Amino acid sequence: MEIAELTALLTPEGLRLLDAMPPVESSDDVARAVTRLRRDGHSPDLVSAVVGQARLRTRARTKFGDLAERMLFTRAGLEQATRLPIAARHAARFRDAGLTHVADLGCGIGGDALGLAGLGVRVTAVDADEVTAGIAAFNLAPFGADVEVRHGTAEDTDLRGVDAVWLDPARRTAGHGETTRTRPGDWSPSLDWVFDLARRMPVGVKLGPGLDRDLIPDDVEAQWVSADGSTVELVLWSGALARAGVRRAALVIRGDGAAARAHEITAETDAADEPVRDLGAYLHEPDGAVIRARLIGDVARSLEAGMLDEHIAYLTSDAALTSPFVQTFRVRETLPADEKALGKALRERDIGRLEIKKRGVDVDPATLRTRLKLRGPETATLILTRIGTRRTAILAERV
Structure with missing residues (x-):
């Protein structure tokens, strides 16, 4: 626009x-x-x-x-905006820490500021793009004097009187439509500027979930967030916003609106993995936030599970247990990994509708599904993975 x-x-x-x-x-x-x-x-x-x-x-x-x-x-603003249920959870952290005036630097169309203002937190919202700042002002107008929207940069914002900062650095090229990702050195404001601010006052900073972990300071809480199975962001919390004893967290949200349910696992550090074991009666696929937070081992122990392969994020167990941090499948049998033999085996079992999941193998599920020439009334899940050097096809059903 x-x-x-x-x-x-x-x-x-x-x-x-x-x-x-x-x-x-x-x-x-x-x-x-x-x-x-x-x-x-x-x-x-x-x-x-x-x-x-x-x-x-x-x-x-x-x-x-x-x-x-x-x-x-704007199209770009909507694409980059935080989902409202997630914004509300972020806002609650500021409120619960007793922080009453937050500067939202790089506010975009105002999604996170909506969460803050909705919980009674005073907000100064700033965006460097004139059109985006105008749209944020419209979206936040119902909150009246409790929200001020400014057109300006994060670096030039006067933070006197502000208790804490929420930051969403611009990680893509400028524009309101199609944009492309940039490198951390090209972000605005830069990560160095953000981390310097985080050492001086409470800060929450929203980043892409794939951020190089070596860039994360040792003295912040790193929280990976997923929504309905998609890992959507990494938030770094400093000062009063970081929870005592927590340096790694995976927040998993399922559903929308009032039906949304949130589950979280936290730890002081990366969790040690469980040993590799043979395929059992159940296979578990950890949520992406759990994988990014490197808390697979803690989830495995809660499921009485082990790793299927030390390099691949699949867990296996014999116990009929599951959790919000995994998708669980009951193993029916292993099938030949060869494509021709695999298709024959699936047709013999009358499987016409097949969900294909894969890790550690180079397969295009949509193309493979077509080549398998499936037919029949039955449904199943096919999990293609690698155990050691051996390619494995596991026929399963969701729990």
Whole structure:
């Protein structure tokens, strides 16, 4: 979105048109909406802004639920925004630490600031992009004087009177649409600047979950977060925001809105792995946050499980146990790993619908599924992995 589109949108006419728009879910919906609005005599800038926002609101429901219908977005801002249930949990950490005024530096469209303000925390929200700051101001307007939105950089923000900082460094190229990832040295603000600030005051910093662990300071809490099976972020907490005795944490969230459930495992350091053992009656796939936090060993011990291979994140056990930190499968049998023999074995078992999971092997599940030429009414999960140097195919079913 360009400034001309935002200006056209932030008028009584623009907002009325947007609120009256039906859901825009497909390219055909876009074409019909554009044709109708242009026929009604609206300007190109206004039509582009209204239709674009209507489509983004539809997409934003997965992160913001019903609140999305009262918000504005950029495509890049929505992609990078924190899901509201996760933002609320982050905000609770500031509140519970007794921190009442937080600077949200690199606030984007205001997702994290919404979580903070919703819990009664005063927020100073700052973004370096003028359009994004304008959109954040619109999204945060219901909180009145409790939220101030500024157009500026993190480095130039006056932090006097602020108790703590939430930071989401720009890790992608500038823009409101398609962007690309950049290297840590090119982030804004830089990691060095962020870590220097974290030594002087309580800071929470949102980063990509794949951050090189060697860059993580020893004196912060590192919390990896997953949502519905996808590892979405790493948050580093310093000062009063870091929990005593916790340096590694995996937060696993399942479901949306009021139905969302959160589970967390914490430790003082990386967990030692359990020894390798033979394939048992159950196979467990640890959540990505658990893997990133290197807490597989602690989860394995809770399941009375061992590693299937020392280099691959699959656990196996004979005990009928599971946990929120794994997906558990009951092992039916092992099958030939050779593609031709594997397809024959699956067809003999009348398996026509097959979920394919893989680790440690170079396989495209979609292509393999087609080549297996499956048929029949049965369903199953096929787990392709490597045990030592041996490729293994495990037929299983979800627990």
